[in-house]
Amino acid sequence: MTMQLGKQSAGLDGPVYINSSASIVGKKEGEGPLGLLFDMVGEDDMFGCASWEEAESSLQKDAVYMALGKAEKKPEDMRFIFAGDLLGQSIATSFGIMNYGIPLLGVYGACSTCGESLTLGSMAVAGGFADQVVCVTSSHFASAEKEFRFPLGYGNQRPLSATWTVTGSGAFVLGKEKEQKARARITGLTVGKIVDYGLKDSMNMGACMAPAAASTIGQHLEDFGCQPEEYDKIITGDLGSVGQTVLLDLLREKGYDIADRHMDCGMEIYDAESQDTHAGGSGCGCSAVTLSAYILKQLEEKNWKKVLFVPTGALLSKTSFNEGQTVPGIAHGVVLESP
């Protein structure tokens, strides 16, 4: 079933199916270019809750609920849930998915969490540990600003390299058996290493994460012995416009030109001009909701046959930033093919 490939990758001969998925986003994301594709759009970013953290928890709860519903499954059909978020001690996850009573394996990969949870979920299914699992992740603009940057009321200026944390959550039901509504197959995995070029600017996370994305994409192509042309799209999570230029340059140095097939979820989710989001969207939710709403739709409709999905994460905290540490990056690659 499973083949270890090269240094960091695995091929799944018996593939794992994404049998259903769901996305929920905030008002601003609903007004963006992908707005009509999301399953649910909030009227405001509190989602009827008393705090931003609770609102983020409710996003995870709702995304899992919708993904299970579309798959016509109950929580008890899921053997494990792989879940995580950006908040300290992953509280959006704990308080969001607790009531489902699904055995939890909590993950942390900053904004690469969607890739990490799909990776571990695929391993559990392909390895025979589970027939069905659910993977979920989220982010919320306001809870993230509070966690990482300044109080919203402070009204600080944002440099043009900054990204805007997506309010949203995406959930994915993975299974060993292909179901009728299967959206995609997962056929390969490349687990990322931490890459640190010494950058310290938390307002330019695209540049901080681009070296990790370049490392994972380069290693993926080497491990699988293939060229970028193998993929209809190579899709990063949330590098934004600044990070994209760094990624393309770094991959050119490795001998790969992916400019004609690179897409970044952070650059798709907002209209940078009219929505004032500067370099683009970011956060765990960014790649997760774009995967569910847009990328899987293209695979389902066979507009794309095969893509490499590479969510990217910046491994900083408020404490590490204030103590003068760098902002290292990580990125995990998942090969997705038409169902």
Place this chain on the structure above:
Amino acid sequence: MTMQLGKQSAGLDGPVYINSSASIVGKKEGEGPLGLLFDMVGEDDMFGCASWEEAESSLQKDAVYMALGKAEKKPEDMRFIFAGDLLGQSIATSFGIMNYGIPLLGVYGACSTCGESLTLGSMAVAGGFADQVVCVTSSHFASAEKEFRFPLGYGNQRPLSATWTVTGSGAFVLGKEKEQKARARITGLTVGKIVDYGLKDSMNMGACMAPAAASTIGQHLEDFGCQPEEYDKIITGDLGSVGQTVLLDLLREKGYDIADRHMDCGMEIYDAESQDTHAGGSGCGCSAVTLSAYILKQLEEKNWKKVLFVPTGALLSKTSFNEGQTVPGIAHGVVLESP
């Protein structure tokens, strides 16, 4: 190789071996009852670093270094590292293990992280995704007090139900093949669910986590169709003396009496009388260093043949606590047998 058992468990027919392990602790832990068993004891809790967070990172770095050294392996022999800690955004991990360049799958399970990382590491090995992986986790008294409670200089009083966060890190090299110095076999896994009895007292985390430990242990016995007598010891992570009484009571309600074979790492690591640690030790490091230094030694020397190791975690953050949320618990069970 793998058999799904009951609702939350898996049996590993082809077992996974813990081929080496290492522990490093702070001064206070070195002065405790297990002091002579640890591989390394720091002279002070800064470990030559400029901040507590850096000190905690250095613990993970050193634990992995020693575990690899004992196994006579290099970082590049490890396909993945499963790692996590208690700090927001797991910065002790990111800055601790970055330079090894091992593909990282970051985990978060609060103080159950040692159990979660061994669970996922075993899945990766038994599932054919890796021949060898390393699992590491840590905690640090001072970085945890800062992250969760009060500034140390504030000198707040601690209630008798409070536990003392262990300064320490434990690392474990898992492999498909049994090596000469193998310390134990992993033969079963039970993944825990979040259990929330509505308690809100972060100074009584033993009571908050005990229901999760009872849930996992009860489900484990049901899934494997066995009785507590199957195990020489049933070992929780850091319930402490208050949590222990809750656990024993809850399991009696389920029809299981484990009083004669229950052990709690938090109650072993300090001398509660002379070291003023109240209910016992806690933190990801508590179960990890006790496993490496004490539990694996008993299995190696065949004093015990089979134990159920159940690290326990409290899923709170400073934010969730201050917002009035409960303190839910989680616990993951790992069956360890003599090598």
